[in-house]
Amino acid sequence: xxxxxxxxxxxxxxxxxxxxxxxxxxxxxxxxxxxxxxxxxxxxxxxxxxxxxxxxxxxxxxxxxxxxxxxxxxxxxxxxxxxxxxxxxxxxxxxxxxxxxxxxxxxxxxxxxxxxxxxxxxxxxxxxxxxxxxxxxxxxxxxxxxxxxxxxxxxxxxxxxxxxxxxxxxxxxxxxxx
Numbered sequence: 521x522x523x524x525x526x527x528x529x530x531x532x533x534x535x536x537x538x539x540x541x542x543x544x545x546x547x548x549x550x551x552x553x554x555x556x557x558x559x560x561x562x563x564x565x566x567x568x569x570x571x572x573x574x575x576x577x578x579x580x581x582x583x584x585x586x587x588x589x590x591x592x593x594x595x596x597x598x599x600x601x602x603x604x605x606x607x608x609x610x611x612x613x614x615x616x617x618x619x620x621x622x623x624x625x626x627x628x629x630x631x632x633x634x635x636x637x638x639x640x641x642x643x644x645x646x647x648x649x650x651x652x653x654x655x656x657x658x659x660x661x662x663x664x665x666x667x668x669x670x671x672x673x674x675x676x677x678x679x680x681x682x683x684x685x686x687x688x689x690x691x692x693x694x695x696x697x698x
Contacts, residue, residue, distance in 0.1 A: 524588060544608075566589075625678060
C-alpha cells in the first residue's frame with residue numbers, strides 16, 4: 521500500500537498553487553468520485569483541483585498528490601475500514617478541525633453529485649448521505665476543545681458512512697447473474 525501524505529504536506533502544495541478549495545474539501549471530493557467510480561484516474565482529480573495550474577506542479581508535488589489519490593483508492597477498495605479522512609491533526613484548534621470536517625463532507629457530496637431528495641441511491645445511501653449533508657453545515661465557530669469526543673464520533677460516523685456508500689455502489693455495479 522502507498523503511504524498517505526499528511527494534511528500539512530498537501531496543504532503546503534495547495535497554498536503554493538493558490539488552490540481555492542481546502543485540502544479537506546478536495547479529499548472529500550476525491551472520496552466521493554472514487555465511491556462512484558473506483559477506476560477514476562488521479563489525473564482527472566488533479567485537473568479538477570488545480571485546473572490550468574496542474575502543469576505548474578513539480579514532480580514532488582505531483583507525486584505527493586497522486587500518493588494521496590492512490591492511498592485513498594486502496595483504502596476504499598480494501599473494505600476493511602482502513603479508510604481515513606484527510607483532516608488536520610489534533611494539534612489544530614477544534615474550530616479548525618470542525619470546519620475541515622464540514623468542508624470534507626461538502627466535498628464528498630460534491631464528488632458524488634449528491635442532490636437532496638434524489639431517491640435513486642442504492643441501499644442505505646440516501647439516509648447516510650442526508651446525515652453527511654447535515655454535517656456539511658457544522659457550526660465550527662462555536663466548537664472548542666470540550667467537543668473532542670463529539671468530533672471523534674462524527675469523524676468515525678463519516679468514515680464508516682463513506683465505506684457503506686462505497687460498498688453499496690460496488691454491489692450495485694457488480695453484474696447480476698440470473
